[in-house]
Amino acid sequence: MNIEALKTMSPMVWIILAAAAFISVTVIFNKAIKVLLKLAAIGVVLLFALYFLVQANVISLPTFGN
Numbered sequence: 350m351n352i353e354a355l356k357t358m359s360p361m362v363w364i365i366l367a368a369a370a371f372i373s374v375t376v377i378f379n380k381a382i383k384v385l386l387k388l389a390a391i392g393v394v395l396l397f398a399l400y401f402l403v404q405a406n407v408i409s410l411p412t413f414g415n
Contacts, residue, residue, distance in 0.1 A: 354407045362405050369398045 376382060376390045400409045 354405055357406045358407065362401050365401050366398055369394045 362389065373391055373394050376387050376394075379387075382390070403410060
């Protein structure tokens, strides 16, 4: 994890990550949504957050192969 990249991240990425956190918390505490749908929604939010963190060079994913 690159701490310097956190300082230079675009404000749009911060807004997207904040929205992802808000959606996750809302889904977790919503009683009308079934457990399986909660897990699916949180999984999708985590994938989007991971994508934007990789694009901002905060996280580098391991490479496989040569």
